[in-house]
Amino acid sequence: MDKRRPEWTPPNAGSEFASSVVSGVHGKAVKADNQPMAARKISVDALEEGIKAGNRTLLSRAITLVESNSAKHFEQAQELLTKLLPVSGSSIRIGITGVPGAGKSTLIESFGLHLIEHGKKVAVLAIDPSSTISKGSILGDKTRMEQLSRHEMSFIRPSPSSGKLGGVARKTRESIVLCEAAGFDVILIETVGVGQSETTVRSMVDFFLLMQIAGAGDELQGIKKGIIELADLIVVNKADQDNIQRAQLAVREYNNALHYIRHASKNWQTKAITCSAITGDGISDIWEIVQQFCQATRSTGSFQARRKAQTLEWFDALITEAVLNRFHQDPDIKQKLPRLEQAVAEGELPVALAVSQLLKP
Ligand SMILES: Nc1nc2c(ncn2[C@@H]2O[C@H](COP(=O)(O)OP(=O)(O)OP(=O)(O)O)[C@@H](O)[C@H]2O)c(=O)[nH]1
Numbered sequence: 001m002d003k004r005r006p007e008w009t010p011p012n013a014g015s016e017f018a019s020s021v022v023s024g025v026h027g028k029a030v031k032a033d034n035q036p037m038a039a040r041k042i043s044v045d046a047l048e049e050g051i052k053a054g055n056r057t058l059l060s061r062a063i064t065l066v067e068s069n070s071a072k073h074f075e076q077a078q079e080l081l082t083k084l085l086p087v088s089g090s091s092i093r094i095g096i097t098g099v100p101g102a103g104k105s106t107l108i109e110s111f112g113l114h115l116i117e118h119g120k121k122v123a124v125l126a127i128d129p130s131s132t133i134s135k136g137s138i139l140g141d142k143t144r145m146e147q148l149s150r151h152e153m154s155f156i157r158p159s160p161s162s163g164k165l166g167g168v169a170r171k172t173r174e175s176i177v178l179c180e181a182a183g184f185d186v187i188l189i190e191t192v193g194v195g196q197s198e199t200t201v202r203s204m205v206d207f208f209l210l211m212q213i214a215g216a217g218d219e220l221q222g223i224k225k226g227i228i229e230l231a232d233l234i235v236v237n238k239a240d241q242d243n244i245q246r247a248q249l250a251v252r253e254y255n256n257a258l259h260y261i262r263h264a265s266k267n268w269q270t271k272a273i274t275c276s277a278i279t280g281d282g283i284s285d286i287w288e289i290v291q292q293f294c295q296a297t298r299s300t301g302s303f304q305a306r307r308k309a310q311t312l313e314w315f316d317a318l319i320t321e322a323v324l325n326r327f328h329q330d331p332d333i334k335q336k337l338p339r340l341e342q343a344v345a346e347g348e349l350p351v352a353l354a355v356s357q358l359l360k361p
């Protein structure tokens, strides 16, 4: 093995690192605030070892590495992922979506703590394409997930701050691999119901949970948006105090509607239940249902088949992205494109002909 492999330095010396203690790297503990970031380099091998040992500080650094946009970091991240892929894949990946304020983070707090009580290690990732600077949402989430974020059996990572959904999704998929290699049994991925983010999260999880709130005036909002067709479970949250009856009514309506809707997963009948993320009512039912889902889909092979299909879809998407990038970087294309665009816009040239002229060597 090449011992002189270039070492990785975190790209931004953010607060995430500032107060952390990195132990076991190069054989000794390093107090982070004592030295500048550039002085502390961690090799891919050290990251691999640390992650396999469940070291959350190194897991966090590895995620920063996969989130980096630099070419050098890309290479190192891919090397690390190659090493860790064989020890990944054994978690259950759960996507959680719902309109802003539905109670996703509050649910993750109580559901996560419930899972920990059952001996599970829980990682929480977020996809929030609307936040260009993730700092705000970290703050919100950390206060909503106060106990969970302090628990040693959990790991919480906010959404990468890069704006484009495609880029964010790649980073999240790679972060899932890292979390699994670090021994996390359940990966929760929170996304706010904006734009395409639900479809994107659906394409990387085994189980998709849609959170709704009763009494929002439009109980069946998800049906219109087609999101119910993605869900394996609909949870009507905030079923507490004087909202219980409304929530139960909404659950009945959903369960009726679900008879007419194509289910999201093979060998699984989507259902709706009530829950209160605050009182904890219904939280254990969610875990029961997830386990039933795993049993039903694993025994029939559809669980494994979906994962394979998801990976191939991702492969396909990355090919498309890479080919398009290469196309747009090509000097010849760059030179021809504006003229042809104008000709097409002015109606001087048929579109299909313009494309074939563009692609002509
Ligand atoms: N009564 C009641 N309030 C709840 C419940 N769950 C969440 N809330 C409240 O609803 C508000 C929003 O909760 P969050 O958990 O931040 O919702 P979210 O879906 O994560 O919101 P975004 O991250 O902004 O999309 C907070 O004030 C919570 O205290 C619940 O079960 N019952």
Ligand SMILES: [Mg+2]
Residues within 6 Å of the ligand: 104, 105, 106, 141, 190
């Ligand atoms: Mg939230």
